[in-house]
Amino acid sequence: xxxxxxxxxxxxxxxxxxxxxxxxxxxxxxxxxxxxxxxxxxxxxxxxxxxxxxxxxxxxxxxxxxxxxxxxxxxxxxxxxxxxxxxxxxxxxxxxxxxxxxxxxxxxxxxxxxxx
Amino acid sequence: xxxxxxxxxxxxxxxxxxxxxxxxxxxxxxxxxxxxxxxxxxxxxxxxxxxxxxxxxxxxxxxxxxxxxxxxxxxxxxxxxxxxxxxxxxxxxxxxxxxxxxxxxxxxxxxxxxxx
Amino acid sequence: xxxxxxxxxxxxxxxxxxxxxxxxxxxxxxxxxxxxxxxxxxxxxxxxxxxxxxxxxxxxxxxxxxxxxxxxxxxxxxxxxxxxxxxxxxxxxxxxxxxxxxxxxxxxxxxxxxxx
Amino acid sequence: xxxxxxxxxxxxxxxxxxxxxxxxxxxxxxxxxxxxxxxxxxxxxxxxxxxxxxxxxxxxxxxxxxxxxxxxxxxxxxxxxxxxxxxxxxxxxxxxxxxxxxxxxxxxxxxxxxxx
Numbered sequence: 001x002x003x004x005x006x007x008x009x010x011x012x013x014x015x016x017x018x019x020x021x022x023x024x025x026x027x028x029x030x031x032x033x034x035x036x037x038x039x040x041x042x043x044x045x046x047x048x049x050x051x052x053x054x055x056x057x058x059x060x061x062x063x064x065x066x067x068x069x070x071x072x073x074x075x076x077x078x079x080x081x082x083x084x085x086x087x088x089x090x091x092x093x094x095x096x097x098x099x100x101x102x103x104x105x106x107x108x109x110x111x112x113x114x115x116x
Numbered sequence: 117x118x119x120x121x122x123x124x125x126x127x128x129x130x131x132x133x134x135x136x137x138x139x140x141x142x143x144x145x146x147x148x149x150x151x152x153x154x155x156x157x158x159x160x161x162x163x164x165x166x167x168x169x170x171x172x173x174x175x176x177x178x179x180x181x182x183x184x185x186x187x188x189x190x191x192x193x194x195x196x197x198x199x200x201x202x203x204x205x206x207x208x209x210x211x212x213x214x215x216x217x218x219x220x221x222x223x224x225x226x227x228x229x230x231x232x
Numbered sequence: 233x234x235x236x237x238x239x240x241x242x243x244x245x246x247x248x249x250x251x252x253x254x255x256x257x258x259x260x261x262x263x264x265x266x267x268x269x270x271x272x273x274x275x276x277x278x279x280x281x282x283x284x285x286x287x288x289x290x291x292x293x294x295x296x297x298x299x300x301x302x303x304x305x306x307x308x309x310x311x312x313x314x315x316x317x318x319x320x321x322x323x324x325x326x327x328x329x330x331x332x333x334x335x336x337x338x339x340x341x342x343x344x345x346x347x348x
Numbered sequence: 349x350x351x352x353x354x355x356x357x358x359x360x361x362x363x364x365x366x367x368x369x370x371x372x373x374x375x376x377x378x379x380x381x382x383x384x385x386x387x388x389x390x391x392x393x394x395x396x397x398x399x400x401x402x403x404x405x406x407x408x409x410x411x412x413x414x415x416x417x418x419x420x421x422x423x424x425x426x427x428x429x430x431x432x433x434x435x436x437x438x439x440x441x442x443x444x445x446x447x448x449x450x451x452x453x454x455x456x457x458x459x460x461x462x463x464x
Contacts, residue, residue: 265384286430
């Protein structure tokens, strides 16, 4: 997953509008929270079964797409201003998860083990 | 940004542990919220100035990296089970944002215009 | 709902520890987010049916109680530092909601109408 | 803090509209997340100093009041459907916090100690 071109585009987008002054990590974490809140509002009254169709349902599909994109944009922007290599962080976390949740112990459990 | 290999790895990770049953979009949105909450806890008592160094500060750098990765993992997994092409969603949103916040009008404003 | 004694107790608690310096509304909103994130983590892998028993289930009851309390404490503290009368705000909102969602139109809908 | 009259009013409000079917704890936790997200959006681009005036600033005061109320309403409703006595939970948590953060050790620290 190469997020560098996107990070560069977002940096330029902010610089063009003189918004880099507002893009502290603290503020961006709050912006990320706001977007996850909007995503949550789409799903809050849906049953789990209904939620499985939300990506195709004409009433919700575009909203879902927009909010997923917003979360991704702020996440890449946040990692960028923090100087964190998001791809490396992800690869590292995948390895940690594989060790933390060995297949034989984690199978089918919905306890603490069900972290991704 | 090509998230397909990561989406496939997460699908396999879940299938190996019989966790796909828990991975409804509704549940995954909640898991995403939980991770953003953990990320927020790192930053909640920091000043904006302190937050700018959180990616390098030895006390917080690893935690920041881990939480950013967790948000990214759940976001890719969520888009995947929803059947949403995250990269296409992002490209579409970038175009919308460019139209919504024209450079000359948005410059330096921290009002509504400061969405990414 | 009289939150003044609680607001006073929290003010004293913070003053005793020299924490009022950290209790800006911005920081407290983030702390509130963190607590809601912890509350969410309790419920994320539960079905709706399972969630209905979470207040009695010995595995989750105490955690639920603690997290609900944390959200309440930060909410009262936040309103307090903002100078907002939480009780008045609630009464005002109840009236708005009654007007916004007239019984005959809102009945049984899970659309936008299902805001509380 | 006596939340019973409010809990009863919200129960009636939901019953009148046939919304109790949607008010599982899982759904209400998500609704709470959505409201905290809206509250966060008010504060995300403000400095800490600006955030201190947000309860009086004519541009933000009403929005702040409305969102604080929304969080309170969903929190009371959530505790109510879970069968949790919110006031007792709060009293219990206050005692725990007093033990967890003794004045002499916690003074002025913004580490883990700064939980409310």
